[in-house]
Amino acid sequence: LMVWLRRCTHYLFIVVVAVNGTLLTINAGDYIFYTDWAWTSFVIFSISQTLMLTVGAVYYLTFTGVPGTATYYGLIITVYTWVAKGAWFSLGYPYDFIVTPTWIPSCMLLDLAYWATKRNKHSLILFGGVLVGMSLPLFNMVNLITIADPLETAFKYPRPTLPPYMTPIEPQVGKFYNSPVALGAGAGAVLSVTMAALGCKLTTWTYRWMAA
Numbered sequence: 001l002m003v004w005l006r007r008c009t010h011y012l013f014i015v016v017v018a019v020n021g022t023l024l025t026i027n028a029g030d031y032i033f034y035t036d037w038a039w040t041s042f043v044i045f046s047i048s049q050t051l052m053l054t055v056g057a058v059y060y061l062t063f064t065g066v067p068g069t070a071t072y073y074g075l076i077i078t079v080y081t082w083v084a085k086g087a088w089f090s091l092g093y094p095y096d097f098i099v100t101p102t103w104i105p106s107c108m109l110l111d112l113a114y115w116a117t118k119r120n121k122h123s124l125i126l127f128g129g130v131l132v133g134m135s136l137p138l139f140n141m142v143n144l145i146t147i148a149d150p151l152e153t154a155f156k157y158p159r160p161t162l163p164p165y166m167t168p169i170e171p172q173v174g175k176f177y178n179s180p181v182a183l184g185a186g187a188g189a190v191l192s193v194t195m196a197a198l199g200c201k202l203t204t205w206t207y208r209w210m211a212a
Contacts, residue, residue, distance in 0.1 A: 053077075
């Protein structure tokens with residue numbers, strides 16, 4: 001009975017991490033409204049999503065030991081976010097209010113790193129962490145440019161709390177070293193390695209707890 005209860009608790013933890021990933025998206029993902037800070041918000045969004053995704057997906061992947069479960073984890077949080085997006089849309093918010101992140105391709109790279117190195121968790125931490133950190137901002141920028149222009153959306157649906165004197169102005173176009181993709185990918189690639197290591201450690205702690 002205790003083993004069954006502990007396994008149920010583990011799977012509940014997986015769901016909690018996925019739900020928190022979704023909530024983080026709702027809080028960090030409406031950068032489309034922060035017109036004058038859009039790209040800064042995108043960098044923060046990229047880093048926060050990369051870290052949340054990495055720790056949850058690596059934990060799930062190393063717990064099962066089956067390549068493919070990271071992609072399944074990405075699918076779970078993608079579905080959650082689309083449900084949240086639908087809920088906001090039903091309340092009258094514009095369709096682009098929440099930009100649904102592109103998690104699944106990065107999760108597939110994580111699975112690939114695990115599978116190609118014959119389930120070596122140290123390779124997963126190093127290669128998988130770097131791959132997720134480098135790829136997620138890129139995939140999400142491609143996703144972002146396929147939706148409505150942030151300026152157009154912000155002026156069409158201004159935030160009600162924004163005073164008239166703070167009306168957003170069109171930002172200047174930055175050079176490459178100001179690129180939100182480059183900044184997000186660079187920071188994410190470094191920090192994701194740490195988060196991948198934490199995901200592996202969570203698996204170790206879980207197995208010890210289940211065996212107690």
